[in-house]
Amino acid sequence: xTGVVQLVRSDRLSDVAEYAYAATAPADARLVFAAGAxxxxxxxxxxxxGDHRGQAARCMANLETALAAxxxxxxxxxxTRVLVAxxxxxxxxxxxxxxxxxxxxHDVPSTLMGVTVxxxxxxxxxxEGVAAVRDGSGIVGASSDPAVGPAGPNRG
Numbered sequence: 001x002t003g004v005v006q007l008v009r010s011d012r013l014s015d016v017a018e019y020a021y022a023a024t025a026p027a028d029a030r031l032v033f034a035a036g037a038x039x040x041x042x043x044x045x046x047x048x049x050g051d052h053r054g055q056a057a058r059c060m061a062n063l064e065t066a067l068a069a070x071x072x073x074x075x076x077x078x079x080t081r082v083l084v085a086x087x088x089x090x091x092x093x094x095x096x097x098x099x100x101x102x103x104x105x106h107d108v109p110s111t112l113m114g115v116t117v118x119x120x121x122x123x124x125x126x127x128e129g130v131a132a133v134r135d136g137s138g139i140v141g142a143s144s145d146p147a148v149g150p151a152g153p154n155r156g
Contacts, residue, residue: 004029004134005078007107018100019107023078025132032070032133036083036126037063038119046122052084052091055125056098063127064102074103076131080110083126085118095125 007020025031039047039055040062048054060074067073082099084092096112108129118126 005076005132019110023109025078029132029134032072032131034063034066034129036128038126046120049122052094052124053098056095059125059127060102067131072131072133075106076133077108077129078132080108080129082112083115085124086114099127
C-alpha cells in the first residue's frame with residue numbers, strides 16, 4: 001500500500017462535515033471497488049441484531065478484510081457509502097460515528113443514506129467503498145493466467 005489517495009478540501013465549502021469533499025488518485029493507481037460490507041459473521045449470520053453501532057463495527061471489520069484481500073486498506077479509500085436501514089437521523093448518526101472512528105485521520109469523502117431495507121435478515125447497516133493503490137497486483141491469490149483472473153476462474 002502506497003498512500004496514493006489525496007483528499008481535497010475547499011475553503012469555499014463548510015468545514016462542518018467530518019470528511020473531505022473530494023479525493024483523487026493518480027492515473028496509474030489500481031482501483032479497488034469493494035462490494036457493500038455487511039454485518040455478517042464467518043457463518044453468514046447477521047451480528048448485533050437491533051444495534052446500529054455494533055453492525056457498523058462489523059461492517060468496517062469486514063470491509064477492511066475485503067480491502068486487504070485486494071492489497072488495500074482503509075487509508076486507501078477514495079470514497080465510502082454508508083447505508084442505514086432507518087428513517088431516524090439518530091440511527092444514521094450512530095452508524096456514522098462508528099464508521100468515522102474506524103477511518104481515523106483519513107476523513108475520506110462519504111455519503112450517508114437512510115434506506116428502507118437491506119439484503120439480509122435483521123441487517124441495519126452496509127458500507128461500501130472505492131480504494132486506490134499503486135503496488136503492482138497486490139491481490140491475494142492472484143493468478144497470471146488470464147483465463148483464471150485475479151480471484152479464480154472466470155465465470156463469464
